[in-house]
Amino acid sequence: MVIFIYTTFVLLLHTIVSALWLKWTELNLSIFGVLFFIVIQGISLQLSFSICELLLSIFLPLKGLSYLNELNATPNIAILYTVCDDLDKDALSELSRQDYINYKIFVLDDSERYETKQKINELAEYYNFTIVRRKSRSGYKAGNLNNWLKLYSKNFDYFIVADSDSKFFSSFIRDMLKYGEHPSNYNVIVFQSKLLYWNTNMYYPKVMSTIQPISNFCIEKLSQNDLIYSLYGRNSMYRTAKIFEVGGFPEDYIAEDFALQLRLREKGYLCRIVNIVSYEAYPAILKYNRKRMQRWACQTIQLLKYQSKRIPLPLIIASIRNAHYYLVWPFYLLGLCLFFASSLLYGEFNLGKMFNNFVIGINFLFHPVAIFLIGIFLFQIIIRAYLALKLKIPLMSYLKHCLYSMAEGFYLIVPVSFSIIHYLIFTKLEFNPTQSIVLSKKDRAYNSLWLIIFYILWFFTILTVIIMPINFILNSFWLIPALLSPILLWRFDH
Amino acid sequence: MKLYYYFFIFIILSVTISISIFLIAGEFKKEKQLLNEYNILIKKIQKAKRLNLNKDEFNDKIKLEKIIKEQPKLCIIVNIDLGEKKIYYYNSGSLIATESSKFGKGIKQREYFRSDSTVFAITYPIYEENFALVTYYNTNKQKLGEEKVIIPPYLIYVLY
Numbered sequence: 001m002v003i004f005i006y007t008t009f010v011l012l013l014h015t016i017v018s019a020l021w022l023k024w025t026e027l028n029l030s031i032f033g034v035l036f037f038i039v040i041q042g043i044s045l046q047l048s049f050s051i052c053e054l055l056l057s058i059f060l061p062l063k064g065l066s067y068l069n070e071l072n073a074t075p076n077i078a079i080l081y082t083v084c085d086d087l088d089k090d091a092l093s094e095l096s097r098q099d100y101i102n103y104k105i106f107v108l109d110d111s112e113r114y115e116t117k118q119k120i121n122e123l124a125e126y127y128n129f130t131i132v133r134r135k136s137r138s139g140y141k142a143g144n145l146n147n148w149l150k151l152y153s154k155n156f157d158y159f160i161v162a163d164s165d166s167k168f169f170s171s172f173i174r175d176m177l178k179y180g181e182h183p184s185n186y187n188v189i190v191f192q193s194k195l196l197y198w199n200t201n202m203y204y205p206k207v208m209s210t211i212q213p214i215s216n217f218c219i220e221k222l223s224q225n226d227l228i229y230s231l232y233g234r235n236s237m238y239r240t241a242k243i244f245e246v247g248g249f250p251e252d253y254i255a256e257d258f259a260l261q262l263r264l265r266e267k268g269y270l271c272r273i274v275n276i277v278s279y280e281a282y283p284a285i286l287k288y289n290r291k292r293m294q295r296w297a298c299q300t301i302q303l304l305k306y307q308s309k310r311i312p313l314p315l316i317i318a319s320i321r322n323a324h325y326y327l328v329w330p331f332y333l334l335g336l337c338l339f340f341a342s343s344l345l346y347g348e349f350n351l352g353k354m355f356n357n358f359v360i361g362i363n364f365l366f367h368p369v370a371i372f373l374i375g376i377f378l379f380q381i382i383i384r385a386y387l388a389l390k391l392k393i394p395l396m397s398y399l400k401h402c403l404y405s406m407a408e409g410f411y412l413i414v415p416v417s418f419s420i421i422h423y424l425i426f427t428k429l430e431f432n433p434t435q436s437i438v439l440s441k442k443d444r445a446y447n448s449l450w451l452i453i454f455y456i457l458w459f460f461t462i463l464t465v466i467i468m469p470i471n472f473i474l475n476s477f478w479l480i481p482a483l484l485s486p487i488l489l490w491r492f493d494h
Numbered sequence: 495m496k497l498y499y500y501f502f503i504f505i506i507l508s509v510t511i512s513i514s515i516f517l518i519a520g521e522f523k524k525e526k527q528l529l530n531e532y533n534i535l536i537k538k539i540q541k542a543k544r545l546n547l548n549k550d551e552f553n554d555k556i557k558l559e560k561i562i563k564e565q566p567k568l569c570i571i572v573n574i575d576l577g578e579k580k581i582y583y584y585n586s587g588s589l590i591a592t593e594s595s596k597f598g599k600g601i602k603q604r605e606y607f608r609s610d611s612t613v614f615a616i617t618y619p620i621y622e623e624n625f626a627l628v629t630y631y632n633t634n635k636q637k638l639g640e641e642k643v644i645i646p647p648y649l650i651y652v653l654y
Contacts, residue, residue: 010508014508014512015508015515018512018513018516019512019519022512022513022516023516041508041509045508303497304496304501305496305498306496308495308497316497316500317504319497319500320497320501323497323498
């Protein structure tokens with residue numbers, strides 16, 4: 001029922017925007033008309049999904065999982081610390097501070113660097129961890145976990161997957177088991193904790209993770225109806241036998257967590273979020289987050305190759321929504337290019353008419369449809385502000401986050417769009433841990449392209465302020481963060 | 495079925511619904527408006543004088559001018575001859591414009607729309623042998639209706 005309301009509302013909102021656009025353009029079938037229509041379709045669907053998710057999160061009642069007050073048994077637990085040249089010594093050593101008795105820690109080491117391996121050996125010896133290494137990195141993280149499943153799964157009732165930067169409270173295992181051992185949760189195979197970030201003493205993680213409680217609030221509500229994926233592949237607890245039964249983690253997909261959730265749902269099993277907080281590190285600097293976004297974009301699109309006949313409708317819609325979220329990025333880039341190009345080439349290329357054409361180009365943003373889109377976008381910000389207040393996030397922190405995230409979004413348009421286009425053309429994808437990345441020539445090219453777009457945007461903005469100040473005022477909410485992005489982002493990197 | 499099939503189906507569905515609803519709503523509104531105007535137009539045409547002239551009469555310029563000057567409102571004279579058309583647009587006896595061209599496919603928008611005229615444009619593609627399709631437009635260049643007419647060599651519509 002919820003999925004039908006959700007989908008209908010998304011399509012309805014999207015239809016209103018599209019109909020308004022078509023009414024204005026009167027089915028303009030010129031190249032610009034068609035391209036603008038495609039861009040508007042992408043953006044309006046994205047905004048429609050986003051608004052509907054937020055509204056549903058507010059109005060849906062929360063039905064949490066049942067849990068035991070006290071543990072009656074002490075099942076065998078394994079904590080799997082996955083590492084690939086991105087060792088965090090503090091995080092690894094903190095894993096040994098659990099107040100549960102019957103647990104063992106395994107370090108699943110895919111590292112290639114000698115120094116990392118040495119450090120892991122030292123820590124493992126000191127804390128009595130078991131190291132599991134393999135000959136190749138086949139299947140990436142999924143392959144690493146499957147390797148452990150083959151070797152040790154029979155000895156453990158549950159296992160917990162931790163990334164190299166995961167941190168837990170000392171009661172984490174006990175708290176998770178209270179959910180796992182409750183009889184009514186027999187069909188739930190994966191218990192996902194709520195993620196927060198521990199490195200908020202750094203400027204960039206602090207600003208960017210401000211709205212994480214809002215994300216957790218929405219994800220918890222939506223995931224109980226499978227409207228959103230509820231498995232992140234880290235800081236989560238799994239029933240070992242069932243995971244083994246379904247064939248382990250899918251190795252064909254970089255997003256092994258989402259693919260596993262699909263595989264489990266095919267068998268009628270569930271993944272659920274539980275009300276237990278755990279921590280991980282937010283990418284310390286912008287460059288790392290950019291790489292993470294590029295990888296997430298491609299791996300989410302890669303998941304569309306997943307083949308099944310038995311995935312429930314809500315998860316199909318969730319997959320579509322996820323893929324669309326990233327696939328719309330090249331549309332933003334196309335929109336920006338059209339915005340610039342329409343100023344020069346509207347109708348036909350004519351330098352004499354350039355000024356008039358420019359006015360037509362910037363007039364696009366002053367149009368009722370654009371205002372409608374801007375309205376939806378602002379509505380979304382207001383709903384989030386309401387949630388921020390509800391979850392006791394200071395309003396100023398929230399607004400600061402909005403400003404910075406829009407600046408970051410403007411910066412990310414180029415690399416994320418190009419990564420997606422590259423993946424769609426070559427369909428090759430590799431997994432690289434976020435913090436072990438060296439910036440390549442391609443990354444520097446992205447930066448240069450971004451700067452070019454940035455300078456053009458400044459040029460157009462100055463002209464807009466002179467010719468049509470009202471247009472500038474109307475668009476200031478996205479123009480100001482975009483124009484200030486180098487300054488804001490410079491602060492992130494320093 | 496692979497997930498991307500669902501993705502494409504969803505995207506195509508969302509785009510199709512958007513365009514369809516707009517088009518259906520637009521067409522419905524347009525048709526209603528068209529029907530009203532068409533009914534009014536039909537009544538006017540029924541009242542209109544329809545004069546058929548033969549080739550000699552048409553070429554008699556003095557007689558032709560007399561006929562035109564006698565008409566109080568718009569008078570359109572059409573010459574259909576061997577695949578070529580000649581249209582004379584008059585209003586209250588004054589010549590507004592003339593057009594001469596070969597029959598083409600489709601309907602071409604004319605530049606002779608006048609707000610003070612009752613019927614504003616007519617196109618004459620050959621419909622079938624001995625027939626022509628007359629299409630009526632209003633000042634907003636919206637199509638009002640069509641009428642299939644027998645082609646006499648020369649046809650004059652006088653609309654009040």
